[in-house]
Amino acid sequence: MRLASLVLEQFRSYLSLEFTFGEGDLHVLQGPNAAGKTNLLEAISILSSGRSFLSAEEDDLIAWGHDYYRLRASLLSDAAEEQTIEIVSQRLPRRARVGFVNDVRLPVGRLTGVLPAVTFLPQDLSLFSGSPARRRDLLNDLLVQVSPAFAASLAAYQKLLKQRNALLRRIREGTGRAQDLAVWEEGLAREGAVITLGHLELLQVLQCTLEEELRALGESWRSVRLVYDRHGGATTQEGIERELLHDLLHFRERDLAIGSTTAGPHRHDWRIEADDRSLASFASRGQQRTAVLALLFLQVSYMEVRRGEKPIILLDDVFSELDQAHQECLMASLEGHQVLLTTTHAVPGIGSATVWEVKEGTLKEQGVGRGA
Numbered sequence: 001m002r003l004a005s006l007v008l009e010q011f012r013s014y015l016s017l018e019f020t021f022g023e024g025d026l027h028v029l030q031g032p033n034a035a036g037k038t039n040l041l042e043a044i045s046i047l048s049s050g051r052s053f054l055s056a057e058e059d060d061l062i063a064w065g066h067d068y069y070r071l072r073a074s075l076l077s078d079a080a081e082e083q084t085i086e087i088v089s090q091r092l093p094r095r096a097r098v099g100f101v102n103d104v105r106l107p108v109g110r111l112t113g114v115l116p117a118v119t120f121l122p123q124d125l126s127l128f129s130g131s132p133a134r135r136r137d138l139l140n141d142l143l144v145q146v147s148p149a150f151a152a153s154l155a156a157y158q159k160l161l162k163q164r165n166a167l168l169r170r171i172r173e174g175t176g177r178a179q180d181l182a183v184w185e186e187g188l189a190r191e192g193a194v195i196t197l198g199h200l201e202l203l204q205v206l207q208c209t210l211e212e213e214l215r216a217l218g219e220s221w222r223s224v225r226l227v228y229d230r231h232g233g234a235t236t237q238e239g240i241e242r243e244l245l246h247d248l249l250h251f252r253e254r255d256l257a258i259g260s261t262t263a264g265p266h267r268h269d270w271r272i273e274a275d276d277r278s279l280a281s282f283a284s285r286g287q288q289r290t291a292v293l294a295l296l297f298l299q300v301s302y303m304e305v306r307r308g309e310k311p312i313i314l315l316d317d318v319f320s321e322l323d324q325a326h327q328e329c330l331m332a333s334l335e336g337h338q339v340l341l342t343t344t345h346a347v348p349g350i351g352s353a354t355v356w357e358v359k360e361g362t363l364k365e366q367g368v369g370r371g372a
């Protein structure tokens with residue numbers, strides 16, 4: 001998949017931006033801090049997955065002082081088919097978000113998967129030592145793009161979670177009834193089982209080639225495994241659903257005390273282990289980055305296999321953080337994909353790239369050169 005052109009209207013720092021990517025797969029978006037580079041990739045991530053990769057609220061995405069934003073992209077599939085995708089999100093007169101594919105109106109949830117993308121953010125460099133939220137997002141972002149059923153379950157789960165949490169707080173304040181929890185809990189167990197099973201299966205697939213991928217990057221760890229961290233051990237959908245329902249009931253008292261739900265896939269985590277030891281406990285910072293890079297390649301090939309379409313790659317501010325060998329490996333592995341790479345400084349030696357200067361809500365092509 002390739003982005004052919006992009007329109008941003010009243011999105012973040014962009015009041016009105018319209019541009020065409022032109023020839024070449026590698027695009028370097030260069031500009032000082034706060035120029036709007038991440039905003040641009042974020043816009044693409046919203047078109048791709050329906051949500052901001054920074055988990056931003058809709059209100060924060062609309063340009064200050066305005067009431068809506070609009071994003072539109074024209075795409076060219078690997079088989080050279082043209083498509084357009086568009087999202088309009090408004091705050092007033094009432095909150096609403098609508099999507100369009102080829103100008104046919106669809107619920108925004110149905111847009112995910114049209115524009116497959118894999119993202120690499122600065123915080124991913126410390127993926128394994130950082131917060132579990134980003135690790136969960138990584139699995140979810142991948143799965144929503146390949147499975148509409150997973151995407152539907154995730155959306156339903158998040159809604160149910162909000163409803164149960166709101167009820168927990170009302171019960172604590174004496175205005176809600178405990179017997180009303182059951183209906184949310186049944187839903188959470190049902191959707192949570194789909195999500196948990198999705199995570200388990202995805203990790204299993206990624207694990208198949210992880211060791212090989214790491215070896216190609218120069219790490220010869222043995223018995224490399226991806227371990228999913230959860231309460232319970234069931235591996236069938238019915239079994240997981242039963243366990244989740246049991247946990248929701250079991251931890252009700254605790255949940256009531258803190259006013260939020262503590263059991264379920266929104267609290268699960270995962271890690272890499274080699275020889276039964278967690279990567280975060282033995283690997284150097286550099287080695288952890290290597291593992292993250294290996295994981296990026298795995299995500300790209302997973303998406304390509306499942307979708308039959310090459311994802312576009314969004315690299316935010318990470319290139320200069322990698323050493324020369326890893327930079328070269330990254331560029332070689334991503335060849336044949338459209339890559340959008342943001343940077344504050346010129347990056348030498350990354351082959352022929354189209355360099356765009358990002359400045360105050362505008363983009364200016366600086367020409368095709370050897371990486372700046």
Ligand SMILES: Nc1ncnc2c1ncn2[C@@H]1O[C@H](COP(=O)(O)OP(=O)(O)O)[C@@H](O)[C@H]1O
Binds near residue numbers: 011031037060061064
């Ligand atoms: N909703 C918004 N409306 C207008 N400007 C915004 C909005 N959200 C963020 N910004 C501005 O966008 C800029 C940050 O852009 P960003 O893409 O993160 O920069 P960078 O080039 O460093 O990645 C900041 O100057 C911020 O004030």
Ligand SMILES: [Mg+2]
Binds near residue numbers: 037039316
């Ligand atoms: Mg940035």
